[in-house]
Amino acid sequence: MKKGFGGTLGRVWSQYSFVFVLFIIMIGYAFTISSNGNAFKWSHIAAILSSQNTVIVGTIALGMAFVIITGQIDLSVGSQLVLCTGVTIIVFNTTNSILLMALAAVITGAVCGAVNGLLVGFGKMPPFVVTLGTMLIYRSLTLSVVRKIDPAISGSSSSQFAMLSDNSKYEFLRMKFGTGKLAFGGFSIPYITFIFLLMAILFIIISKKTKYGKTIYAVGSNEKSARLAGINVTWVKISVFILTGICVGVASMLQACKIGNVTPASSGVSYEMYAIASVVLAGVSMAGGKGNMVGVIFGALSYTTINFIIVSIPGLSVDIQDTFQGLVLIIVILIQTVGPVIKENLQRAKKRRLAGKA
Amino acid sequence: MxxxxxxxxxxxxxxxxxxxxxxxxxxxxxxxxxxxxxxxxxxxxxxxxxxxxxxxxxxxxxxxxxxxxxxxxxxxxxxxxxxxxxxxxxxxxxxxxxxxxxxxxxxxxxxxxxxxxxxxxxxxxxxxxxxxxxxxxxxxxxxxxxxxxxxxxxxxxxxxxxxxxxxxxxxxxxxxxxxxxxxxxxxxxxxxxxxxxxxxxxxxxxxxxxxxxxxxxxxxxxxxxxxxxxxxxxxxGSQYVDEDVYVPRQLGEAILELKGYSGQGFTGIDLQVKKGEIVAFTGLAGCGASELMQTMFGALPAEGGAMRVGGRELDGSIVRFMKNGVAMLPANRKENSVVPDMSIMENFYLAEHELSGRRPFINGKDEVDRYAAQKDSLHIKAGDSADSILSLSGGNQQKVFLARWLNIGADILLFDNPTQGVDVGAKEEIYRLILSFAEAGKTVIINTLEIPEIQKVADRCVVFYEGRIVKTFQHAEVNERDVMLYSTNAVETSEEAKS
Missing domain, CATH: 3.40.50.300 (P-loop containing nucleotide triphosphate hydrolases)
Structure with missing residues (x-):
């Protein structure tokens, strides 16, 4: 087979499209900043790195990517985040223990994910419907609790869970860790960004270096073949929901430390869509079976940057922002999916011409 | 008119x-x-x-x-x-x-x-x-x-x-x-x-x-x-059977036994297979042989009777059958074997990983060695093992899946229509491989509709009609006409006509 320049470029594009996407979007961002009369500086990038869209949504997107690679979907992550953060803050307020707080976050997330997973795996229900249901359930459960609970436990009297600033560990969690930065030279990177990156590295290792990771791809690529190779398909499908729950748990720790509170009625709304968008920008196939977990880091950064661009365009009203977000998303996906189709059509036409000659 | x-x-x-x-x-x-x-x-x-x-x-x-x-x-x-x-x-x-x-x-x-x-x-x-x-x-x-x-x-x-x-x-x-x-x-x-x-x-x-x-x-x-x-x-007709690759072998003890085995599409199957034997299942489409084979691998549930391997009764999930040395190469390769988004290597090692899950990390070098050994012995014609499985021809894909199962050390190999969508040359090679597996003491059951295939490799041919065994032929007795007579149940029809 001949591999021309176009072929090589095509392959690199299809495998690492997420790098190009981020690069192009970054250029766009730099352009908008300078057209506003400002210089593009490290602080702009640091803002992207520490944004909750990168850190919190990005962490959730790691699990979401696994779910999507198996050919499923999880719509409940935004509501899960609210529920987990609620529990996490309650545990902190009542125990003042970082360890118990973190444990509570991860366990609550895992349980939420397990509920989704078991309903999908054993109930044989479509993940879309199951997680649509739990999306409503998790949020409304949290809402109904926050209105009745003692403010001494919830930390707030205004339908919110808030970390109690009287607790001795508050200072460390919020000021040192949650909003603190690691500075070196002229650069600084927020601590919580490292948590996201650590999680990302963990998920990259799972996906590339473990036997379990390969089963996720196999199930998404061809479920029947996977089953007949001895893979326990039901378990794999359940496990990715649990892993997503754990990601949400970690994200809820970050939410608590970075933001300090969570409002069940409005926090985490549409986060499932943001997470899915990050995964898609990462080049993960919605049909399952394909996707590089490294891309999810880039996907999350790209998504955040798109938001920043839109916000920094002067004169763009808040109402129209989602339109632009949607447009950018559609254009990127169009390039990713339509590109190969056009290529295939060209190849087919070429074949037909050759056949015609013969 | x-x-x-x-x-x-x-x-x-x-x-x-x-x-x-x-x-x-x-x-x-x-x-x-x-x-x-x-x-x-x-x-x-x-x-x-x-x-x-x-x-x-x-x-x-x-x-x-x-x-x-x-x-x-x-x-x-x-x-x-x-x-x-x-x-x-x-x-x-x-x-x-x-x-x-x-x-x-x-x-x-x-x-x-x-x-x-x-x-x-x-x-x-x-x-x-x-x-x-x-x-x-x-x-x-x-x-x-x-x-x-x-x-x-x-x-x-x-x-x-x-x-x-x-x-x-x-x-x-x-x-x-x-x-x-x-x-x-x-x-x-x-x-x-x-x-x-x-x-x-x-x-x-x-x-x-x-x-x-x-x-x-x-x-x-x-x-x-x-x-x-x-x-x-x-x-x-009188079909031409090309070059004979079959060699009679010394068979071992009975290793696989089915007793009154029933499931979806077959009932009351009694069968004993010896170590090192090659048995062919045949019959018309829908005769139950393929379903039997899938049940013998745990892919379909058994509904009655028992399957024993080395005296041990086997049922449950596919992994349990794999642990006991049973492997199945399913029919319809594209649908049931190929994981299209994965490389040759990944397609190769998937099944083995299910048995070695205690060591959760993939040892790259170990896998390369294992693959190289199988590639050599099966003569897989493939470039880089990181290439997509889809880059291989049908015959070579099928060999990768053979390798997948040999890699788990299976000694009972169930092959459901193994030469489907494989060109003539590769077919010959697969027959030779099947014989060499048996030579090495593995037990092979192959399900096929092609009678010349049976004549090439099988020690015994078991004919199915509507979910039951209607006839067993020894190697020398297998001929296209008789097998066809039993698989279409023409025998019973002519007997009825006589009486």
């Missing part, structure tokens, strides 16, 4: 002659059996008749008119209906809706449902079919769906119906019911082309027959003047 006459029909695909100079005629009011092995040219002939593909040469005369270049629409309008083997009814509509699909009775663009129901009722009454026109098709039995499809064809006043293996999914009672209706329609002057492999049915229902073999017309005549043996011989 002759309703259909096809003369000198020829067709080539690419370089191969699919049909050459075929003669085929159907009388009005007769049931004509069109017979031949897979690939004999039956479907090609029927596709030409119904206008799906054009013939290269030949004439078609139907109902007194010539059709030099028939199209699908023309032939439908002329009164030819094709009832396909896989039913084309829509499960989520009612029976009446299905009959009137695409030819709905409407007034001002709205359905005249009462009228449709009344006409459907009338149609069923005329035919003696007992189906409720308001029922959902999903609730019908398979035989009723089959009848519904026939009724649909008759509603448009088809004169000639092509029934492609209409009884595959039917029970004996249902077949009787269907045949009753066919007889009735025949008396009304409808004609049928009946495609089937099952001798008892052909002798029960057909008036005349035509046999094709390798795209050529072999014989034609009245069923009452022939015997199942004669027809089978005509279908099979």
């Amino acid at each position: 002759t309703i259909l006459e096809m003369n000198h029909v020829s067709k080539t695909f690419g370089g191969s002659q699919a049909l050459s100079d075929i003669h085929f005629s159907v009388e009005e009011g007769e049931i004509h059996a069109l017979l031949g092995e897979n690939g004999a040219g039956k479907s090609t002939l029927m596709n030409i008749l119904t206008g799906v593909i054009p013939a290269d040469a030949g004439t078609i005369t139907f109902d007194g008119r010539d059709y030099p270049t028939p199209t699908i629409q023309q032939m439908e309008a002329a009164g030819i209906a094709f009832v396909h083997q896989e039913l084309n009814v829509i499960n989520d509509l009612t029976v009446a809706d299905n009959i009137f699909l695409c030819r709905e009775l409407t007034r001002f663009g709205l359905l005249r449902q009462k009228e449709q129901l009344a006409r459907a009722r009338q149609l069923f009454e005329d035919l003696g079919v007992d189906i409720d026109p308001t029922a959902m098709v999903s609730e019908l039995k398979t035989s009723e769906k089959q009848l519904l499809e026939i009724c649909r064809a008759l509603y448009v006043d088809a004169k000639l119906l092509i029934l492609d293996e209409p009884t595959t999914a039917l029970s004996n009672n249902e077949i009787d019911h269907l045949f009753g209706i066919l007889q009735k329609l025949k008396a009304q002057g409808k004609s049928f082309i009946f495609i089937s492999h099952k001798m008892p049915e052909i002798f029960a229902i057909a008036d005349r027959y035509t046999v094709l073999r390798n795209g050529e017309f072999i014989s034609s005549g009245y069923i009452k003047d022939t015997t199942p043996h004669e027809i089978t011989s005509a279908m099979v």
Whole structure:
């Protein structure tokens, strides 16, 4: 087979499209900043790195990517985040223990994910419907609790869970860790960004270096073949929901430390869509079976940057922002999916011409 | 009166002659059996008749008119209906809706449902079919769906119906019911082309027959003047079996035992297989051999009896069978073996990982060594093991999946139709490999429809008919004609005819 320049470029594009996407979007961002009369500086990038869209949504997107690679979907992550953060803050307020707080976050997330997973795996229900249901359930459960609970436990009297600033560990969690930065030279990177990156590295290792990771791809690529190779398909499908729950748990720790509170009625709304968008920008196939977990880091950064661009365009009203977000998303996906189709059509036409000659 | 006459029909695909100079005629009011092995040219002939593909040469005369270049629409309008083997009814509509699909009775663009129901009722009454026109098709039995499809064809006043293996999914009672209706329609002057492999049915229902073999017309005549043996011989011919690779081997102890084993599509299977033996399962499509094989690997649930490997009873999940050294290469490679988004290497090691899950990390070097060993011994022609599995030819893909199972150290290998979609050269190689596995003390069971394949490798051939073992041949006894006689159950039919 001949591999021309176009072929090589095509392959690199299809495998690492997420790098190009981020690069192009970054250029766009730099352009908008300078057209506003400002210089593009490290602080702009640091803002992207520490944004909750990168850190919190990005962490959730790691699990979401696994779910999507198996050919499923999880719509409940935004509501899960609210529920987990609620529990996490309650545990902190009542125990003042970082360890118990973190444990509570991860366990609550895992349980939420397990509920989704078991309903999908054993109930044989479509993940879309199951997680649509739990999306409503998790949020409304949290809402109904926050209105009745003692403010001494919830930390707030205004339908919110808030970390109690009287607790001795508050200072460390919020000021040192949650909003603190690691500075070196002229650069600084927020601590919580490292948590996201650590999680990302963990998920990259799972996906590339473990036997379990390969089963996720196999199930998404061809479920029947996977089953007949001895893979326990039901378990794999359940496990990715649990892993997503754990990601949400970690994200809820970050939410608590970075933001300090969570409002069940409005926090985490549409986060499932943001997470899915990050995964898609990462080049993960919605049909399952394909996707590089490294891309999810880039996907999350790209998504955040798109938001920043839109916000920094002067004169763009808040109402129209989602339109632009949607447009950018559609254009990127169009390039990713339509590109190969056009290529295939060209190849087919070429074949037909050759056949015609013969 | 002759309703259909096809003369000198020829067709080539690419370089191969699919049909050459075929003669085929159907009388009005007769049931004509069109017979031949897979690939004999039956479907090609029927596709030409119904206008799906054009013939290269030949004439078609139907109902007194010539059709030099028939199209699908023309032939439908002329009164030819094709009832396909896989039913084309829509499960989520009612029976009446299905009959009137695409030819709905409407007034001002709205359905005249009462009228449709009344006409459907009338149609069923005329035919003696007992189906409720308001029922959902999903609730019908398979035989009723089959009848519904026939009724649909008759509603448009088809004169000639092509029934492609209409009884595959039917029970004996249902077949009787269907045949009753066919007889009735025949008396009304409808004609049928009946495609089937099952001798008892052909002798029960057909008036005349035509046999094709390798795209050529072999014989034609009245069923009452022939015997199942004669027809089978005509279908099979004296086939040339090329180079013999079979060598008799010393067999070991019995290692695999089935006792009264039952499951989906087969019942009461008793079988003992020795270590190092190669056993072939064969039978018509739907005879239950493939289902048996899948059940022996845990892919389908067993419903009764027991399977013992080395004296140990086995059931449960696929992994449990794998742990006990059982492996299955499933039929239909693309659907059941290939993981299309993965590399050759990943496709290779997936199964082994399920047994070595205690060590959760992939040891790259170890996997490379394992793959290299299998690649050498199986002669897999592949470039980089990181290339996509789809970059390989069918034969080499199949070898990768063989390697997948040898890699788990399985010693009972179940191969379901292993040479499907594999070219001739690679087939030969797979036969040699199968023999070498047996030589090395592995036990092999292969399920195949190709009898020359059995003659090449099998120590024993087990013939299935409708979910039961009807005959076991030793290697020397295997010949195409006898195996065909048993797999079509022609033996019983001729015995019945004698008594």
